[in-house]
Amino acid sequence: MxxxxxxxxxxxxxxxxxxxxxxxxxxxxxxxxxxxxxxxxxxxxxxxxxxxxxxxxxxxxxxxxxxxxxxxxxxxxxxxxxxxxxxxxxxxxxxxxxxxxxxxxxxxxxxxxxxxxxxxxxxxxxxxxxxxxxxxxxxRRHLWYALGVAEAVGLIAAALTGLVLGRLSVAPLAEALARQRRFVTDASHELRTPVTLVYTRAQVLARQAKAAQLPATHRDGLTRLVGSVGRLGEVLDDLLLSASLTAGPARPAERVPVDLTALARSVVDEEAERIRDSGLTVTVGGARRTLFVGGIESALRRAVGELLSNAIRHTPAGGRIEVTLTRSGSTVELTVSDTGPGFEAAEAERLFERFHRAGDGGRYGLGLALLREVVTGHGGTVAAAGRPGRGARFTIRLPECAPPPARVPASAVAAGHG
Incomplete structure (x- = not known):
């Protein structure tokens, strides 16, 4: 199965x-x-x-x-x-x-x-x-005895009723949800390739337009097209990830120790150009040693990347973003804080709802909702805190795990046999 x-x-x-x-x-x-x-x-x-x-x-x-x-x-x-x-x-x-x-x-x-x-x-x-x-x-005792027998019969009838109602009502609903998820997965897969081709072609056209010194309106239009197609590709990726998460958590065999410190630094490095273009300062600090969590590296990378991308998107030029990793007991905490506009305390939990639109008009889409699914699937939690005009802080907490066993060099093994 x-x-x-x-x-x-x-x-x-x-x-x-x-x-x-x-x-x-x-x-x-x-x-x-x-x-x-x-x-x-x-x-x-x-x-x-x-x-x-x-x-x-x-x-x-x-x-x-x-x-x-x-x-x-x-x-x-x-x-x-x-x-x-x-x-x-x-x-x-x-x-x-x-x-x-x-x-x-x-x-x-x-x-x-x-x-x-x-x-x-x-x-x-x-x-x-x-x-x-x-x-x-x-x-009176005979009356309560009769009622007790009626209760036992009623409970048996309830169990049978539950099975019948489950087959008549719950099973079709589960089948409908499964069909919906399959449709989302199939449609996303089918659309991913043409969208990728369109995105690549749009990038090429944008570079050619810049080299050919076409009018600024044409170049700006192509730039906006590249951005729109790129966001469409991100939505498709989110839908595929959501479908895979809904299908069930990863099996233990699929989980490996992931160095969260190195992963966070790698995510920041990948966003270096965007950070520079946005005029932001991003620092990674906290623990001085590696912190390992058990999980799927690609999914965790997507989660950390979503937090950083969210902070970049909501922090104005000249702002500061801090990525901090700490260890608390047997839990690893990764916090991303920014100097953006923040949000009302009542919004904290609703930020993780799909396509939630914040009070300031900002749209959070699928990203934070999928982030929570990823973290929950890894046995962790995620929380948001912020105040209007005081920035925002998102914290991921994941169970710590032992580092992977050290690999013994082949030369040392050969020397030992010699």
């Missing part, structure tokens, strides 16, 4: 899992709400019914043959043989005798609940009625 196909399959799997989890949570919430409502309704109905029976038994029940689950206690009456221990409640009897008021209470004993009502009957004696709630409590 190709990396892009593996990434798409993993994305579809994660989407299906999310759908199953969300569906399961919804079903769980619904079952819980239904359970709470049912338990509340059942508890209230049982309580009302039991209190009605208890009050009737206390007022009119036969002391020798009380209703089911009810025991009646009165002075001179013999309790039934199966009466629960701990009754009657003497304190309630004494209180009713003293005050004449009816007393109701709930008593928990021996893993069950008893409702107790003590009152004076119309015919004179003080009677205490006790009702055992064990059967009603068992009904």
């Amino acid at each position: 190709r990396p892009s196909e593996h990434a798409e399959s993993a994305a579809v799997g994660r989407a299906r899992l999310r759908i199953a989890v969300i569906t399961g949570l919804i079903i769980t919430l619904l079952v819980t709400v239904v359970g709470v409502v049912a338990d509340t309704v059942m508890t209230r109905a049982q309580s009302d019914q039991v209190w009605r029976e208890l009050r009737y038994g206390a007022s009119r029940g036969d002391l020798s043959s009380p209703p089911v689950c009810t025991w009646l206690y009165a002075h001179g009456a013999t309790p039934l043989a199966n009466a629960p221990a701990g009754f009657p409640v003497r304190a309630d009897l004494d209180r009713v005798v003293a005050t004449g008021d009816t007393v109701e209470r709930t008593v928990r004993r021996a893993d069950t609940v008893y409702l107790v009502r003590t009152q004076i009957r119309a015919d004179g004696p003080v009677v205490q009625a006790v009702f055992d709630m064990r059967f009603q409590l068992a009904d």
Whole structure:
């Protein structure tokens, strides 16, 4: 399976899992709400019914043959043989005798609940009625057990629903994204060659126009054409890089130790002519030793080049750009700061959005968005900081890695064998 196909399959799997989890949570919430409502309704109905029976038994029940689950206690009456221990409640009897008021209470004993009502009957004696709630409590437990079974069935249904919805909705979306990426890649590949030819031809025509001393308007037009075609080529490169990054991160075998210090100096050297034409001063400083990070050199070169190009583009003539490399723990930091117009603090995160247009009208295109994809794909982070009129600072942080093993000269190997 190709990396892009593996990434798409993993994305579809994660989407299906999310759908199953969300569906399961919804079903769980619904079952819980239904359970709470049912338990509340059942508890209230049982309580009302039991209190009605208890009050009737206390007022009119036969002391020798009380209703089911009810025991009646009165002075001179013999309790039934199966009466629960701990009754009657003497304190309630004494209180009713003293005050004449009816007393109701709930008593928990021996893993069950008893409702107790003590009152004076119309015919004179003080009677205490006790009702055992064990059967009603068992009904409630059976209700929650049934709801638990319904919850388990619901979760299984949620998992099946997630798989079905994943196949019906997520898979076509993944296929559409894959087709879109393939179209971008194919179109970029097909356009890259003719654009390169046009760019080369435009450069030749511009040099010939300069040598032939054509009118200034013609020369300026050819110069602008060269610049426009060059920017078009950069956009195509960005699209190809974006498609390759979306297809999946580089395999470990493709990563090698990259000297970030040497790479940064090389990028600055490549931009020397542009820096000179822009009237800028660029310095590279920081660490005095080499700093290695694991990755793909071409991609990292593109990332550092984008930061430097961005700084050159937004720094006015006479400005200064500093490229600084430092080591912090096990992380290598590369910072590019400039003396340009800067940006609002609220813009910092949005700068990495594709084709973001800053408040000053500056357009950042695909570059910084792809920069973040490259850095993230290498296990790092990138952050921007700046203030209006105070310049901007972009910092890349990448995990440090060990330098490549030193190569032993062939002569030394031969001497060792000799």
